[in-house]
Amino acid sequence: MTLILHGCTLLLREHDLLKKAEIVFDNDITAVTYNSKQAQKDGMFFCKGTHFKVEYLKQAQELGASTYVSEVEYPEIKGMNALIVTDVQKAMALLGAAFYEYPQNDLFIVAFTGTKGKTTSAYFTRGILQNYTNKKTALFSTIDRILGPKPEQGFKSDLTTPESLDLFHDMRAAVNNGMTHLVMEVSSQAYKRNRVYGLQYDVGFFLNITPDHIGPNEHPNFADYLHCKLQLLVNSRACVLNGDSAHFTEIYQAAKATTPPEKVYVFSRQNSPQAAMADVTYQNLETTLTESEFQLTAASAKAQALDIAGDYKLGLVGDFNEEDATAAILGAGLAGAPYQLAKNSLVDVHVPGRMESITTQDHGIIYIDYAHNYASLKALLSFLRQQNPAAQVTVVVGSPGNKGVSRRHDFARVLNEFADQAYLTTDDPGYEDPTKIAAEIAAKIDPQKVAVTTILDRQAAIKAAIEHNQAPDIVVLAAKGADAYQKVQGVDTPYPNDINVARKVIQELEA
Numbered sequence: 001m002t003l004i005l006h007g008c009t010l011l012l013r014e015h016d017l018l019k020k021a022e023i024v025f026d027n028d029i030t031a032v033t034y035n036s037k038q039a040q041k042d043g044m045f046f047c048k049g050t051h052f053k054v055e056y057l058k059q060a061q062e063l064g065a066s067t068y069v070s071e072v073e074y075p076e077i078k079g080m081n082a083l084i085v086t087d088v089q090k091a092m093a094l095l096g097a098a099f100y101e102y103p104q105n106d107l108f109i110v111a112f113t114g115t116k117g118k119t120t121s122a123y124f125t126r127g128i129l130q131n132y133t134n135k136k137t138a139l140f141s142t143i144d145r146i147l148g149p150k151p152e153q154g155f156k157s158d159l160t161t162p163e164s165l166d167l168f169h170d171m172r173a174a175v176n177n178g179m180t181h182l183v184m185e186v187s188s189q190a191y192k193r194n195r196v197y198g199l200q201y202d203v204g205f206f207l208n209i210t211p212d213h214i215g216p217n218e219h220p221n222f223a224d225y226l227h228c229k230l231q232l233l234v235n236s237r238a239c240v241l242n243g244d245s246a247h248f249t250e251i252y253q254a255a256k257a258t259t260p261p262e263k264v265y266v267f268s269r270q271n272s273p274q275a276a277m278a279d280v281t282y283q284n285l286e287t288t289l290t291e292s293e294f295q296l297t298a299a300s301a302k303a304q305a306l307d308i309a310g311d312y313k314l315g316l317v318g319d320f321n322e323e324d325a326t327a328a329i330l331g332a333g334l335a336g337a338p339y340q341l342a343k344n345s346l347v348d349v350h351v352p353g354r355m356e357s358i359t360t361q362d363h364g365i366i367y368i369d370y371a372h373n374y375a376s377l378k379a380l381l382s383f384l385r386q387q388n389p390a391a392q393v394t395v396v397v398g399s400p401g402n403k404g405v406s407r408r409h410d411f412a413r414v415l416n417e418f419a420d421q422a423y424l425t426t427d428d429p430g431y432e433d434p435t436k437i438a439a440e441i442a443a444k445i446d447p448q449k450v451a452v453t454t455i456l457d458r459q460a461a462i463k464a465a466i467e468h469n470q471a472p473d474i475v476v477l478a479a480k481g482a483d484a485y486q487k488v489q490g491v492d493t494p495y496p497n498d499i500n501v502a503r504k505v506i507q508e509l510e511a
C-alpha cells in the first residue's frame, strides 16, 4: 500500500487540517506508524500523545521515516518532509484510512457504544452473524480482536477501540482474510481521541449512559462523556437506541439530526414508559439459575419487516443480558439475519467473564461477572436479589488505581443497597496502594448493613468467601471477569482469572 505525498496534502487540506507543508523530497509513502520503534524506510511517522518526545522522531528518522505529521514543527529535524496539522489524531485517522485503502467500504459494520453492555452485545451479534455470514464476521471488542477464522488471526485487545492506524490496519487484514462483516465496540475515548474520525457505520447502537470514565485522563465531565458517545449516532447510516437509557431525549435528537426517521429504531422493555414509541419491545418469560427466556415483539412496520419477533433463549442470566440480546437481534436483523437463525445462534453464545456461574455441592452458587461500576454492579446485584430473595449475598470486589476513583464510593453505595457481606480486595491497583483503595471503599460502607473483611490477596479473598458460603447463599466475584492479569506498577502481572481461581478453590474444598 502506498500514499502519494501530494494526495496526503490534498486530503488534509480538504478537511481543513493542514497548517503547513515542508516538502524536502517528493517520495511515495510506503508505511505509516505512530511508534518510532516500528518506523520504516519511506514511512510516515505521526507525532502524537501526552508523553511524546522529539527523541522518538529522531529514532523514526534513523529507521528510515521520510515524513512526519505533527501539530508542532521540529526545526532541529532536517531532511524530513513535515506536514504540520491542527489535529494530529484526525490527520492520522484520515491518512490511515487512505493508506489501508478504505477497508470499511468492504465491510458491513455494526458498532456499539454505551456505558455498559458493549462487549456482551457485540458477542451476541457476532454469534448470530457468524452463522448468517458463514463465519465471515470479524470482531473488535474489549476482550479480543478477531480478524479471521484461523486461531492466529485473533488476539487479546489492549484498548476497547484501537488507535486509528491499528483500526484501519486490522480492518484491511479482516477484509483480506475474507471477512464481510465487522462487529465493533466504540468507546467514548475513541471519539475524544479521534481514533474513529471519518469512519461511518452501517448500524450504530446507543445502549445506555451513566456517569463513568470521568477523570484526569478521560473526560473532564459528564457532558463531555455524553457528547463523545453521541458522535457514534452522527456517523451511523442506521441508528438503534435503547429507549430505557438515561438522557434518551438527547440521544434521540442526536440520531434524528443526521439519520432519516425510517432508519432510526428504538427498543425498550415492554413495561417501560418508552414502550409506546418503541419499534421493538422485549419481556422476560422465564429465568432459571443458568438460562433466561424472553420474548421480542415488533411493533412498527419497519421492525416487522426485519422478521425478528418471537421467543428467544439465552445461556446467560441477568435482565441486562436480555437488553443486550435484543440489541444484538436488531443489529443482526438489520444485516439480514432472520428470526430462526438468530434464535438458534443466540442460545449458544458465551461471553468470557460475563455472568459465568458455578453451582457447588456445599458452597452455594458462585457468579463471576465483569460488573465494575455503579450501574453494572447495581444491575447485577438487584437481579440476583430478585431471583434469590432468601439468599445472603457475599461480594468479592476491589477498585482500580489511578482511574475511575468515583467507583470506590459507588461500590460502597451499591454494597449498602444489595449485599450482606463484602470481601474487599485488589483489582488493578496500578501505582496506588491497594490497602488505601480498600480503605476508601470500606469508609463508605455501612457496617450495620454489610459485614466487611479486607483480604488484599485476591485469590485468598475468593477462597475465604467461597469457604464460608453455604447454599442457598450466593457469592459474586465482581469486576474482573475473565481478566488474566492484575495491573501493578505499570506491569500486567499474570493472574489465573477469577473463574479458574474459583474452580480450583471449589475443587480443593469438595475433593
Ligand SMILES: CC(=O)N[C@H]1[C@@H](OP(=O)(O)OP(=O)(O)OC[C@H]2O[C@@H](n3ccc(=O)[nH]c3=O)[C@H](O)[C@@H]2O)O[C@H](CO)[C@@H](O)[C@@H]1O[C@H](C)C(=O)N[C@@H](C)C(=O)N[C@H](CCC(=O)O)C(=O)O
Binding pocket: 034, 035, 036, 037, 048, 049, 050, 051, 052, 053, 056, 158, 159, 160, 161, 162, 163, 187, 188, 189, 190, 193, 213, 217, 218
Ligand atoms: C488517554 C488515552 O487514550 N491514551 C492512549 C493514547 O496515548 P497517547 O496518545 O497519549 O500516547 P502516549 O502513551 O503519551 O505516548 C506518546 C506517543 O509516543 C509514542 N512512542 C512512545 C515510546 C517510544 O519509544 N516511541 C514512540 O514513538 C507512542 O507510540 C505514542 O504515540 O494512545 C496510546 C496508543 O498510542 C494508548 O495506549 C493510550 O491509552 C491508554 C493506555 C489508556 O488507558 N486509554 C484508556 C483511557 C482508553 O482509551 N480506554 C477506552 C475505554 C474506556 C472508555 O469507554 O472510554 C478504550 O477504548 O480502550
Ligand SMILES: Nc1ncnc2c1ncn2[C@@H]1O[C@H](COP(=O)(O)OP(=O)(O)OP(=O)(O)O)[C@@H](O)[C@H]1O
Binding pocket: 114, 115, 116, 117, 118, 119, 120, 121, 142, 160, 207, 208, 320, 321, 323, 324, 353, 354, 355, 369, 370, 371, 372, 375, 376, 377, 379, 380
Ligand atoms: N445492558 C446493561 N446494563 C447494565 N449493566 C450491564 C448491561 N450489560 C452488561 N452489564 C453489566 O456490565 C458488565 C460489563 O458488561 P460488558 O463488558 O458487556 O460492558 P462494556 O460496555 O463492554 O463494559 P466496559 O466498557 O467496562 O468494558 C457485565 O459483566 C454486566 O455486569
